[in-house]
Amino acid sequence: MDQYLAEAIKEAQKGLQEGGIPIGSVLVYNGKIIGRGHNRRVQKGSVILHGEMDALENAGRQSAKIYQKSTLYTTLSPCPMCSGTILLYGIPKVVIGENETFMGEEKLLKSRGVEVIVEDNDTCKALMKSFLKEKSDLWNEDIGV
Amino acid sequence: MDQYLAEAIKEAQKGLQEGGIPIGSVLVYNGKIIGRGHNRRVQKGSVILHGEMDALENAGRQSAKIYQKSTLYTTLSPCPMCSGTILLYGIPKVVIGENETFMGEEKLLKSRGVEVIVEDNDTCKALMKSFLKEKSDLWNEDIGV
Numbered sequence: 001m002d003q004y005l006a007e008a009i010k011e012a013q014k015g016l017q018e019g020g021i022p023i024g025s026v027l028v029y030n031g032k033i034i035g036r037g038h039n040r041r042v043q044k045g046s047v048i049l050h051g052e053m054d055a056l057e058n059a060g061r062q063s064a065k066i067y068q069k070s071t072l073y074t075t076l077s078p079c080p081m082c083s084g085t086i087l088l089y090g091i092p093k094v095v096i097g098e099n100e101t102f103m104g105e106e107k108l109l110k111s112r113g114v115e116v117i118v119e120d121n122d123t124c125k126a127l128m129k130s131f132l133k134e135k136s137d138l139w140n141e142d143i144g145v
Numbered sequence: 146m147d148q149y150l151a152e153a154i155k156e157a158q159k160g161l162q163e164g165g166i167p168i169g170s171v172l173v174y175n176g177k178i179i180g181r182g183h184n185r186r187v188q189k190g191s192v193i194l195h196g197e198m199d200a201l202e203n204a205g206r207q208s209a210k211i212y213q214k215s216t217l218y219t220t221l222s223p224c225p226m227c228s229g230t231i232l233l234y235g236i237p238k239v240v241i242g243e244n245e246t247f248m249g250e251e252k253l254l255k256s257r258g259v260e261v262i263v264e265d266n267d268t269c270k271a272l273m274k275s276f277l278k279e280k281s282d283l284w285n286e287d288i289g290v
Contacts, residue, residue: 041206048193048202048230057193061186064289084229084250085193089289105229108253144209144234 025055035059052082077104097124180204197227222249242269
């Protein structure tokens with residue numbers, strides 16, 4: 001498996017251990033992880049810290065030059081908020097663990113020129129499936145349903 | 146002026162006094178402000194706390210039922226991140242102070258059925274214009290340019 005997706009999965013697993021939503025993300029620039037994070041809805045009572053947002057926030061303030069040469073790895077297809085953030089900062093490439101349990105704004109991203117790669121990863125799917133079985137209400141809250 | 150837009154402007158002014166980017170926002174449900182905030186890039190070193198995001202975060206965890214009957218007021222046209230967040234939570238109406246100094250994703254919002262009202266407010270424009278004159282680099286960072 002892609003080493004960076006593996007790191008995003010570690011973040012998702014950390015989230016699960018904390019009683020949270022198992023979605024993780026890492027931001028990679030020049031072969032190096034410059035930000036990593038996972039969904040913090042439960043842990044911080046946050047409505048904006050999805051995994052991707054947490055990774056970007058933890059990367060800190062970066063110039064456009066950095067974002068424009070970075071790749072965002074995420075265990076799950078990015079929702080409208082996270083996709084909008086990818087567009088805001090001009091991140092050119094997104095690697096997605098899976099889009100079977102949730103389909104995000106991949107079409108919008110592609111229409112704006114973002115390269116979208118879906119790994120169809122079994123570990124990512126298994127994490128979400130067992131979570132959805134146990135906590136579907138929490139998940140619905142996270143995606144505004 | 147609309148009383149809620151006036152409150153969003155107060156938030157923007159608070160941000161300016163703190164040395165930050167003068168954009169403010171309030172989330173209104175049932176005639177009551179349930180979240181208010183302003184851009185915190187400078188104050189918290191945050192890359193995700195735009196005014197709209199800060200207002201939503203400060204409103205705390207809400208159910209879809211609440212968001213779907215709320216209106217978001219913001220002093221400036223919402224960027225892709227904030228627009229994506231509006232779409233994620235199904236907020237049906239956005240009132241915007243102005244879109245002259247920055248045009249956000251109003252077309253995308255409208256194409257997804259969000260009601261978009263632009264007030265073309267002079268105070269909002271003056272806040273951004275004087276800020277842009279002084280700190281254009283900070284602004285470019287905030288919008289990924």
